[in-house]
Amino acid sequence: MSDHAVSLSAPSPSINADAWGPSGPKPRHVFSRRNIFLYGTLILVALYYLLPLYVMVVTSLKGMPEIRLGNIFSPPLEITFEPWVKAWSTACTGLNCDGLSRGFWNSVRITVPSVILSIAIASVNGYALANWRFKGADTFFIILIVGAFIPYQVMIYPIVIILREIGLYGSLTGLVIVHSIFGMPILTLLFRNYFTSMPEELFRAARVDGAGFWGIYLRIMLPMSLPIFVVAVILQVTGIWNDFLFGVVYTRPDTYPMTVQLNNIVNSVQGVKEYNVNMAATILTGLVPLVIYFISGRLFVRGIAAGAVKG
Amino acid sequence: MAEITSPSVSIQNLSLNYGAVSVLQTLNLDIAEGEFIVLLGPSGCGKSTLLNCIAGLLDISKGRIFIKGKNVTWEEPKDRGIGMVFQSYALYPQMTVEKNLSFGLRVAGVPKDEIAKRIARAAEILQIEPLLQRKPSALSGGQRQRVAIGRALVRDVDVFLFDEPLSNLDAKLRSELRVEIKLLHRKLQNTMIYVTHDQIEAMTLADRIAVMKGGVIQQLDAPQTIYNRPVNRFVAGFLGSPAMNFIEGQLEAGNAATFTADGVSIPLDRYEFDNDAGGGGKPCVFGIRPEHIAFGDAAKAMPFTAESAVEIVEPMGSDTLVWTKLGGRNFSFRVEAEKTLRTGDPVRIGFDPARASLFETPSGNRM
Amino acid sequence: MAEITSPSVSIQNLSLNYGAVSVLQTLNLDIAEGEFIVLLGPSGCGKSTLLNCIAGLLDISKGRIFIKGKNVTWEEPKDRGIGMVFQSYALYPQMTVEKNLSFGLRVAGVPKDEIAKRIARAAEILQIEPLLQRKPSALSGGQRQRVAIGRALVRDVDVFLFDEPLSNLDAKLRSELRVEIKLLHRKLQNTMIYVTHDQIEAMTLADRIAVMKGGVIQQLDAPQTIYNRPVNRFVAGFLGSPAMNFIEGQLEAGNAATFTADGVSIPLDRYEFDNDAGGGGKPCVFGIRPEHIAFGDAAKAMPFTAESAVEIVEPMGSDTLVWTKLGGRNFSFRVEAEKTLRTGDPVRIGFDPARASLFETPSGNRM
Amino acid sequence: TDLEVTHWWTSGGEAAAVAELAKAFDATGNHWVDGAIAGSGGTARPIMISRITGGDPMGATQFNHGRQAEELVQAGLMRDLTDVATKGKWTEVVRPKSLLDSCTIGGKIYCVPVNIHSWQWLWLSNEAFQKAGVPLPKNWNELVAAAPALEKAGIVPLAVGGQAWQSSGAFDVLLAAVGGTDTFLKVYKDKDAKFAAGPEVAKVFKAADDARKMAKNTNVQDWNQATNMVITGKAGGQIMGDWAQGEFQVAGKTAGKDYTCLPGLGLNEVIATGGDAFYFPLLKDADKAKAQEVLAETLLDPKTQVAFNLKKGSLPVRGDVDLNAANDCMKKGLAILAKGAVIPWTDQLLSQDSQKQKEDLFSEFFAKPEMTVEEAQKRFAAIIATAD
Amino acid sequence: MSKSERPSRLFRNLNAKVASIPMILTALVVFVGGTAWTVLYSFTNSKLLPRLNFVGLDQYYRLWATPRWLVSIENLLIYGVISLVFSLVIGFVLAALLDQKIRFEDTFRTIFLYPFALSFIVTGLVWQWLLNPDFGIQGVIRSLGWTSFDFDPLYNSSIVIYGISIAALWQGTGLIMCLMLAGLRGIDEDIWKAARVDGIPMWKTYLFIIIPMMRPVFITTLVIIASGIVKVYDLVVAQTSGGPGIASEVPAKYVYDYMFFAQNLGQGFAASTMMLLSVMIVIVPWAYLEFGGRKRV
Ligand SMILES: Nc1ncnc2c1ncn2[C@@H]1O[C@H](COP(=O)(O)OP(=O)(O)OP(=O)(O)O)[C@@H](O)[C@H]1O
Ligand SMILES: Nc1ncnc2c1ncn2[C@@H]1O[C@H](COP(=O)(O)OP(=O)(O)OP(=O)(O)O)[C@@H](O)[C@H]1O
Ligand SMILES: [Mg+2]
Ligand SMILES: [Mg+2]
Secondary structure, X not given: OHHHHOOOOOOOOOOOXXXXXXXXXXXXXXXXXXXXXXXXXXXXXXXXXXXXXXXXXXXXXXXXXXXXXXXXXXXXXXXXXXXXXHHHHHOOEOOEOOOOHHHHHHHHHHHHHHHXXXXXXXXXXXXXHHHOOOOOHHHHHHHHHHHXXXXXXXXXXXXXXXXXXXXXXXXXXXXXHXXXXXXXXXXXXXXXXXXXXXXXXXXXXXXXXXXXXXXXXXXXXXXXXXXXXXXXXXXXXXXXXXXXXXXXXXEOHHHOOHHHHHHHHHOOOOOOOOHHHXXXXXXXXXXXXXXXXXXXXXXXXXXXXXXXXXX | OHHHOOOOEEEEEEEEEEOOEEEEXXXXXXXXXXXXXXXXXXXXXXXXXXHHHHHOXXXXXXXXXXXXXXXXXXXXXXXXXXXXXXXXXXXXXXXXXXXXXXXXXXXXXXXXXXXXXXXXXXXXXXXXXXXXXXXXXXXXXXXXXXXXXHHHHOOOOOEEEEEOOOOOOOHHHHHHHHHHHHHHHHHHOOEEEEEOOOHHHHHHHOOEEEEEEOOEEEEEEOHHHHHHOOOEHHHHHHOOOOOOEEXXXXXXXXXXXXXXXXXXXXXXXXXXXXXXXXXXXXXXXXXXXXXXXXXXXXXHOOOEEEEEEOOEEEEOOOEEEEEEEEOOEXXXXXXXXXXXXXXXXXXXXXXOHHHOEEEXXXXXXXX | OHXXXXXXXXXXXXEEEEXXXXXXXXXXXXXXXXXXXXXXXXXXXXXXXXXXXXXXXXXXXXXXXXXXXXXXXXOOHHHHOEEEEOOOOOOOOOOOHHHHHHHHHHHHOXXXXXXXXXXXXXHHHHOOHHHOOOOXXXXXXXXXXXXXXXXXXXXXXXXXXXXXXXXXXXXXXXXXXXXXXXXXXXXXXXXXXXEOOOHHHHHHHXXXXXXXXOOEEEEEEOHHHHHHOOOEHHHHHHOOOOOOXXXXXXXXXXXXXXXXXXXXXXXXXXXXXXXXXXXXXXXXXXEEOHHHEEEOHHHHOOOEXXXXXOOEEEEOOOEEEEEEEEOOEEEEEEEEOOOOXXXXXXXXXXXXXXXOEEEEOOOOEEO | OEEEEXXXXXXXXXXXXXXXXXXXXXXXXXXXXXXXOOOHHHHHHHHHXXXXXXOOXXXXXXXXXXXXOHHHHHXXXXXXXXXXXXXXXXXXXXXXXXXXXXXXXXXXXXXXXXXXXXXXXXXXXXXXXXXXXXXXXXXXXXXXXXXXXXXXXXXXXXXXXXXXXHHHHHHHHHHHHHHOHHHHHHHHOOOXXXXXXXXXXXXXXXXXXXXXXXXXXXXOOOHXXXXXXXXXXXEEEEEOOOOHHHHHHHOOOOEOOOEEEEEHHHXXXXXXXXXXXXXXXXXXXXXXXXXXXXXXXXXHOHHHHHHHHHHHOOEOOEOOOOOOOOXXXXXXXXXXXXXXXXXXXXXXXXXXXXXXXXXXXXXXHHHOOOOOHHHHHHHHHHHHHHOO | OOOOOOOXXXXXXXXXXXXXXXXXXXXXXXXXXXXXXXXXXXXXXXXXXXXXXXXXXXXXXXXXXXXXXXXXXXXXXXXXXXXXXXXXXXXXXXXXXXXXXXXXXXXXXXXXXHHHHOOHHHHHHHHHHHOOOOOOHHHXXXXXXXXXXXXXXXXXXXXXXXXXXXXXXXXHHHHHHHHHHHHHHOOOHHHHHHHHHOOOOHHHHHHHHHHHHOHHHHHHHHHHHHHHHHOOOHHHHXXXXXXXXXXXXXXXXXXXXXXXXXXXXXXXXXXXXHXXXXXXXXXXXXXXXXXXXXXXX
């Protein structure tokens, strides 16, 4: 075995290493074939993923004249952070020249309750569908699944009508409800399917232990589904944080989210386009979900149901 | 009706199908308050399924279930007052052992110190005190099983359902826990339904044993009755290890009934017939347990004796099983370990037909 | 070096920790080609861990493992020529029973008809023919366990690792499978390492038994030796059901060694000391198995006899266990089931000290 | 009183222009609450319409003048400004008159036009022609003639970005320039499908075919990337509206020296009166309604008009304002406007639906060399036939 | 003895029913109601505002006579197959690689996932640049001396839809990877052990054991990807706005453009009805098989 031949772990001096051969834990070579393949692939793929980011960052650090001339790959001759400053705090949209900072807290105020509510509703639905099936539930669920395929622009007007009729048009509550509605199909499916793959015996054990619908959900199912909650959070935080259409259609200007600003900075059809500011603004907007991705990674726990059942 | 209020658990005409597979068929079972029932039966006969039905974890196809006189057929498990040990353990993987044990109590709102006390007690019985802060994934198989038992033990319920709770434990621990379970049952006087494959467990723990086969209860009786007077050949063969010896032959009904087979003829005058013997020449099976067979000098005193030769000698630790032939059939008997018999040795064996069982062919019912 | 090539499995100075928990400590074990080794030990002592190490499923902390003379310490499980039955079964949940059994073979490129043959054979032995098209989730506990056994059986390997393979089966099936495993082992002559809690299984199957405790092998010997001459008090107490009786006392070394305890004095002239008796008054423990105790008339013939009174009578089906007191200790002996003894009856008991075991205190080692 | 105004002017110059409006409005003692939504009509319009139909209308909102808000008016959601118009004598001051016409529905005036944006410009890179060694073209035909030389020098003769509205707009410009004002009106105003299938228009399609050949190596999407090609001399010219001028300015280029602008492609010097207008949703709040009137007046105020249009780079809707500060190209435009050489723009003549179909057709035509001129014209005629 | 009637069905499982009210309302009011509304108005000639002016099937005739719609459908099919296959494969492979107890897992995961966080309005532009034949990747490689190198997927009508897929995969696979990773994390270690003892090579273990066990996750992923495909819009707008010409048009963009740019709601609704109809033809029977009838899998 080549592995043995290149063993880095020094054989114990008292014993003839060849006669006895390997001992103890298998050494993990930094440059084993497996590692080279594994990390090689990952790094290559990561490069593909990072290339556009590189272009964005580089562009955001250049001045406009340089961009107009330049090679998109070349590093900035003269690094300027002005586009970042501008994107964050001075870019104008119409009259308001306070950049992305303007909508930041609105975005937070929209995202937090929307994410929580949509995940709460969908996970409970998924749980009910997986573990407490009742007649007819499937039909509603299938309607939801089909609903996942409806381009949501089509729904803008009907929802305007619905919200108007229940008097929530233009309010934050209305928007939170809209986000929950549009998140529901995918999230419900996500949770339902995850809960079905949990060993059913656990659910049974909890019922015997006297826990009811909510008790089982909160104490058994929820802690066991951390990875899927992470996925749900990733989906929703990204979707809602980056949402522009609903945020602007269903609220008032004083509660517009940050993405309205982003859109305004980035999306002007006429007039001069400042690519560097656009890039900076996009990266800035993406930072919040990015941080969430990074932090939530810790919850991707391994072997979450290990030791639960035998068989 | 009065009779249905008195038993602790009463199962009436219970049927259960998994899709096309019918597992339980119009099963009836009444269990008295405080009784300890052991379910015995071959693997796959429906024992776990029955427990699940009683617990309300499976939607039954037909029939009714009463617990404490109340029809609970459609009640939620949590409203049935049951505790259960699952064959597959079903531990909550994200909780420590302690949390696993206390979960039911916390749900029921038992005070903290009471919980602590009960857990300490259960952990002591089950010898898992050092493991209380571990998660199930860091436990050995037997340790997991003990946690599963503990989770039922700490609860204060009317009916306990135990599904092979000791199968993965070593003999020593098993006998200790057997004693503990017996004591606990004495103290709490709750109803126990207990599935096991260990006959010692069955014999020592049970007030009554239910022997099942293919989803049907074959016999429900006190352990000694089941052991000594099995109602059919299946029950006779299923219980007892080493297994009962069977010899096929005919029943000659004359003045005194006699069983005859290939070269032997056993007088049955001392045998208590359950049913009328019927006509002569009726085919039947004669069964006798290896431990009811005397050999050597002791055999001479027996109402029936025969000569044979040793074929195989199987040492089993405390005893030795000796195989010989009788009536053309393999025939085993048990001798103390120190008796030294060798293959080919001639032996004299004898037994008392009063301790034998006689079964009709082909129905297999006791005669 | 020649000595490491001859055993089929050789484990040298194996240590294993789970983080801070040390489970196996410099364990050494040599298993000869074709040998049937049974691992016995209390729950949580590290049996499954040891099997996992041999299979290469755990990263060992120290030591070496040889299989067929080849150092496989760093080999992949698949290159070790092993088959394994997991205590937790680990069936592939999305495959039918048949697929579960055949998958490894198909991957190994075994011809189709050969696969079919092996599966048919295994299914027959394990009595799971009607279940071949089911998924594991539609099986009972014992049926799952049989599939797990089947998955190992169909493979053609040098070493089989069985982790409590029969624990969830009924006694009848278990004894049938025990026989089948024994036959299979005879036929294939492969090495078996078999974990069980069933002492009958251990005694009947094993060529040698290894008794473990806390990750250390206490004794590795032929079953009869382990049973009759346990090397320490732990082994003595662990094996045998009902358990060995222990009486604490002193060893009086005079002309003839004698064991004395609260009111009894047992002459040890017939006892074979392993080690020098040492000085007088040395504290030690005297152990004797319940089945080595004669009672009534038979007791009179014994080198040692005593009088006592019956305290508890425990019927166990084929026999009855009677508890009395000797040397101030609870003391049990076994009588045939039909002997009717009642609490309070006076009894005479006797035994031959040659069959007893004597252990040093506090080390617990055999004297 | 606070009045929320929604619009899609968000880029630097546009925002500065809006600021002028706001300043003027705030000066009246009211407050302009800015509701900018970028991304042109497609993004902004559903929002505005939702707000209006959702029962939460803004105080005023921008639309392109023309037919975009027609239905909102018909649905009675918009405010009638006739009184204000009469008071401010809009019919007299607004020039050209066609602007006010497109605000008039059923004899009532519903909007305030604020500027004129014209599409009819050909922007040429002086540098590119120098490099290719051909004289600077004075009109479209000369550009077509110069194309081979430019191509030889590695220069794209005509830059047309990939977005559909660019090719469609280019065609409309060609239609007015190559075909002439009458042809343009006959097709788009009278919607004469037979004429659209006829030889007059075929000439225009021939020109469009030239344009597509010249543009085939453009390889950019955004209009300003295309403009940038002209700025950097990678392309010879571009047909684009007056807003392109901003790009040249920001890049520090001077009209006449670095680049040249040819209104009406140098063939037919007309200016289309596209542009923006403000509409006022019907509000219940009387104070706000009052503020709406003030805003309407302010928007047409001469001072506001000058300030706004200078920043915006568009032409004012009043003839009576003084625009000395304007640059060369803008002055050319003003001169044409003063001559009265104006035509209505497609926004005013065609429904958005027909416009979109037209866009689809021309973007396909420009991108697909195998599509024949005849086929394109046939499909064009079909669109005109069903146009409304 | 009290006659033991089955208790009223309505109150069985009450909690589950109560908890499902939001779902039921959403399904009925929003999805069924909204869709019915849409379908109804697709038979009208509504322009800017929905108005009940019925014109029969006119909108549908027009729709199916529009070349752009036909191109859109064709593109959707190509794009659908590509992104379905590659998202699943790449997403799963990445997840499997990350699941090898590697170091810096968090970093790699975040790198693969970050494109998902960035608004496509701008990243689309970056992809335009990268794939631009003059100054993008092709330009760079040609300037390095390989002058015959051709890579201009966004600017070539015949392959533009593949070019869009490149960026789509870049943006979307991170999420798929996360889903797969969540699924992989649920697999019991013992299964791996059993497979290792059985001598099953890694890839076969994944293919025949792990993936079948992850069936529920795969179904979720499949629906997420498929619904993303059907709804694809931003991606195309940001990169090509449907171009060159109409070569990269997609149905959702058609719907959106006709509803909001062309102000022809009727046409937009007709197109969306057609989309929904085809989705339903595929999804509903499948969903009934997958989710209906059968008890837990
Ligand atoms: N992941 C782990 N972390 C820490 N301790 C562990 C872990 N897994 C097992 N152990 C401990 O290691 C010891 C040995 O476990 P092992 O499974 O080998 O026991 P065993 O002899 O097979 O017992 P049983 O008969 O109950 O199956 C046990 O005490 C157990 O608690
Ligand atoms: N989901 C299912 N679908 C079909 N058959 C099933 C299903 N679950 C169990 N069975 C069958 O029902 C029968 C009874 O199963 P059960 O688990 O009650 O057996 P058991 O008596 O507990 O056996 P064991 O002693 O092996 O645990 C078995 O034959 C089993 O194969
Ligand atoms: Mg069972
Ligand atoms: Mg174990």
